[in-house]
Amino acid sequence: MRLKARTLEALYALFLLLPFLFTLLVFFLYAFLRAAYFSFTDYDLFSPPRFVGVENYLRLFREPLFLTALKHTLAYSLVVTALQTLFALLLAIALNRPLKGITAFRTVYYLPSVISTAAASLLLLWLFQRTGLVNQGLSFLLAHLPHLLSLGLLFLAFQGAQVAWARRRGEGVAFFDPALALLSLPLALLATYALGLFGVIGAQEVRVEIPWLPTTATFLGIPYPLWAIILMNTYTTIPTFMVLFLAGLKGIPQSLYEAAALDGASPWVIFSRITVPLLRPVLFLVVTMGLIGTLQLFDQVLFVGGSGGAPLEATITLAYYVYGNVFPSGAAPRVGLASAAALFLAGLTLLVVLLQRRFGVSERGWAG
């Protein structure tokens, strides 16, 4: 019997896909169906599951810890996705210039994403301790506020004088002319130093001791420890997305920029009318991946909230809530409840991504 070429091709395809289909079926579909089943039972790993209807789902919304986790997850996801997309784009544009040694810069900027989350979390703990670098930096800044103020004022004065002088000679210069600033800045520095030397201005005694991690205090409704995680995660994810944007930028024809330059378009117009619209497919990818990734935040919560000493209420997310209920410390597993929470998280992720596609940025254009 001879198989038709098309059938043969399909068989080959199926054969090559088999390993992936197998893992998909076993580790995704089967696991998903089991989780769905367990979410309607009171399963605890040991006694046979007993059907309890939607009780687990109802219980979730009566649990303050779950509601906190939900709030944190959504806030975290929105803030981090927005921040990392914006900064990755800006960084990519900056690194897309034909400059000498740009490859080295690209490598340097890519490095943060190579750090494992465990190592990054350790760094985070160290930076945000009460006597850590962040508080010390803030203390230093506040202590030297008089110096900084005088430096700023003196710089403006010197720059102003130079500009005025230049204009009087009929030279049209902008106020922040870099060439003039090159002279004003050292002058201002020297003058500030002199003022400090003569005791006109002096450092104050300031000690910032903000407990960033062991606290439930909030800023804009988000607890401090979660802000710390937001900062760190944004910092470590930007490089990955920056690479995607860089790839996208390479795909934009140079002729468009040249044409725009001939027409005298400003940088902002070039950015908003050429770069961003043509980057839409990448933008869609970055935003979608960002949303999915951030909604599943887990490991940093474990490191910072678990062993780092931040209270659970200040860092918990949905993914951690699921984990915490499957393996509660010192208590019997609550698999039914955890399954319900896991399915809720899956549904939420799907919903957020669909909403994003509908009202945010999509592959083809600005939806809505």
Added chain:
Amino acid sequence: MRKVVWILLALSGLGALAQTQVRISGWGGTDIAIVNGLLKEVVQPKLDKEGIRVVYEPIEGDYTQWLFNALSAGTAPDLFYVDIFWSESLFATGKVEPLDRYFSKQEVAAFLPNLVQGFTYGGKLYGIPKDFNTLALEYNKDLFDEAGVKYPNQQDTWETLEAKLRQVQSKLKDVAGLCVVADFARFGPFAFATGWKPFDEKGQTVLDQNFRRAFEWYTGLVKRGAARFAQDLGEGWTGGCFGGEKAAVALEGAWIAGFLRDKAPNLKYGTTFLPLDPVTRKRGNFVFTVSWSMNAASKNKEAAAKVLKALTSPEAQQWVLERGLAIPSRKALANNPYFQRPGKEPELNRIVFQGSSAQGGVVYPFKFRGYGGDWMRPINDALLAVITGQKGVDQALKDAQAALDRLTGRK
């Protein structure tokens, strides 16, 4: 020649068949060396005669997760460690074999009663304690000498100890008296000393006046200049501060010895009991302990029971004790010459051993019914909030009580 080899091979195969295998598991880390040594030198020689071979499978990573999964999936070994902290929720599942059938009353009575009580659930014994720990107060002799302050001793009350710590902290500017942690595992003993109980008859937790007295004392140590908050010193436990000579005393069990051996081998330290409550003149303590327990689904229960007995036999415990590896659980060891040896480690081990007895005062096992960490969290949060100055005592205790009431169903 080849034939002989084949016959030998066949014979050895038969020998293996006649042996009964007993699988045992515990966590990894330093325990691997201890159990391997114990098996090789004490346990296996004894069991060889009975035709029992012990297969040891240590678990690195999260042991609790592994055990719960393995028991649920039916792949768990015949014998395994059970930590007192999650023992009740595990015993409640019926996956652990009660041991009353295999051990006579006398055999059980040879172990410290506090520990046996810890592994008794619903009137049945579910585990033989292999070793244990309590909390003791370790002090840095050099730092106390340098500050010209008397060493802490077992007559100290909270107040006299605090006075000493305050002196050390004010004399040696960059050293804290104690570095406090916001953890019930360290604060609990002080609350027990007042007579407060974690659960009342109805199984509910009431943070009463006694609890409050201990809470105010403990959380106020930082403000009164006798301690610093561990996290502010970049540490997560009192032993870390102690080893780095950032604090003059630590509140830890005998596990600190191994840490100090590595981190600060020349540190001169002494050990004494936790201080007394000035009102009740009592002290409190926790028992942290681990048992060998048997899988209810084991196919070789009789053989497993023999292995269990060998693992907790007087010889095995003596072997462990002499190497200073852990503090074994038999009563008779109280008078062991090891504890009388000079040196910082035997002293530490002796105080920790005695911490579980009458000298330890009011001692509770480190377990909280089936609630585990969920029960400790409100109290830890309250400790943290007050120590870092984010809440007053009233507010913190009110919030903790509300969270505990939600957990235990108290109206």
